[in-house]
Amino acid sequence: MGKRLRNWETGGFFWTVLAGTALHFLYDWTGGAVWAAVISAVNESVWEHMKLLLVPVFLFTLVQQAALGRQYPNLPAARAVSLLAALAFLPAAYYAYTGALGVHALWADILLFVLAAALLFALDCRLLRRGTFDAGWQQAAGLLALWALVFVFAWCTFRPPDFPLWQDPARAFS
16 A cells, blocks of 8 residues: 555656646747636746646646545645645745855746655655545645635736735846
8 A cells, every 4th residue: 555655656746747848838839828817826926826836736636636536535625735835835835945055046936846845745655654644624624725816816817916925037037
C-alpha cells in the first residue's frame, strides 16, 4: 500500500509542476478566453501564480479520490491541509526573498513553485499514511475547503482585491 501511495504522490507532484507550467501560458494561448482565466494565470501577480498550484492539485485530487478513496478515506482533509500549507508557503517565500534581496528573479519563482508542490505532496503523503484527519466532519470540511478555494480563486480573478498579493508587479513598474 505504501509504494502505491508514494507512486500516486510522485505522479501528483510531476503532474502539478507540468500542468501548472502549462497553465501559466494558457490564458495568452487562448487569446484571453474567459474559461482560461478561471483556471490559469491572467497576470503576473502572486495570487495568479498560486492558482497554478491550486488547479492541477484540485484536478489530481478528483482523480486520486476516485482511485484511492477507499484505501485513504482521509484524502479530502489531508489534501486540503497540504494544499493550504503549500498555498501559504508561496507568498510567504516570495515576499521573504524579494524583501530580503530587493530583487525579483524568475528562476527563484520557478524554484518556489516546485518547492511548494514538493512540500504539498510530501506533507500529503505523511498525513495519508498516518491516517490523520479521518473523522467524517474533517472530510466534509476538507471537501468544503477544496471547493471553496476553487471558487475564491476564480472569483478573485475577475474581482481582485486592491492588495499587493493580487496586483500585477509587471504593471506596477510600467
